Amino acid sequence: MMKAILIGATGLVGSEILKQLLSDTRFSEIHVFTRHSTEISHPKLREIIVDFEKLTAWETQISGDVLFSALGTTLKQSGSQQAQYRIDHDYQLQVATAAKKNGVQKIVLISSASANPDSKIFYLRMKGQLETHIAALGFDKTCFIQPGPLEGPRNHPRLTEKISLALLHCLPKIPGTEKFWPIKAADVAHVCIESAVKEEKGIDRLDPKEIFAQIKKK
Template identity: 45%
Template sequence: MKAVLIGATGAVGKDLLQALLEDARYTEVVAFARRALGVQHEKLREHTIDFDAPATWQELVKGDVLFSTLGTSLKQAGSKEAQRHIDYDYQLTFAKAARANGVKSLVLLSSIGANSKSSIFYLRLKGELDDAVQCLGFDSLSIVRPPSLIRAKSKRFGETASVKFLQAANAIGLAKRLAPMETAVVARSMAALGLDSASGTRIIEGQDVRDFA
């Protein structure tokens, strides 16, 4: 199976790239990134691209399954508009290109609590993307909504939901459901979902993500 990956420089993306390269069922991994990954592997084919110039890379987006883990924080982006451009525009444009080129499956990294009607910007942003990709016509679509992320080495929390949302959730007894999950677990689950040919849309949220690892 040929996998296409965007977001390989992020926390989950790095672990997902490793998982895909280590899984013999994936015979080729094509990664698109804004900078060199610094990874050498016989199965890896890498494209360094400008996401703002889709005409230069759209025809290269070909494979069996697209894994989309691209994203940034509000602090890194500098503004809500800039964050939306990366988290929403880039990923949706890439997904559209993949579908136009015959890619049949999409595995998208989202966030627990994602909702296009949320009053919280981050969760609304993720929810809007979740809604948008469901309209693209992928044969198989898996939307993965993990809880707060933690890296195995650093044990530092990542930004997968707003602090306000987590505080509110804990206050009403959802702490167990929102227990942090290691990025490697999410990555393994996404890799497994990419091999599943089940048709239609699946939304895997919270601790249920572990079931596929």
């Protein structure tokens, strides 16, 4: 059985990953590093409350078989692009670097459809840069999950997001437009976990088309 590490466990996708890991018999332990408690009690769960600005105080505890990296925030919540970059890029890269140093062999990162380090769009450029920097760490297995619009219960629901998702649901499901199709966070979590248990080595990128293909195999 595998030991999983998870950051971002209170977020939309991260909370679904945690839920599914706890019920997955292929995983014996789940170590969650989080700023706020998940309020979950389970014999497989070890929750460590941390300050991501003080990684050196707890980085030696980041050990296991696979790191699920689902940490993130919004521009509105963070207050500035610089602050969002600090959380979405820097924190995740620093944890991944420590994990690699401690012998973790696999990483599954929640990225974004159209992530590109050269994008003119800040969010997509940030995600693309993070992918580039994570790939350079040289994990035995690196998997970038690149979903489109996410559906599920959010801690901070936004009206504009609800409207956008409703409109996107009205669009016909035309092949080639998968990056615009809303996808359930629970389905993304399922794909993350299945990617983690595969034995293949190297770098794998699952774009929306590939994610939906994996979901159909459930």
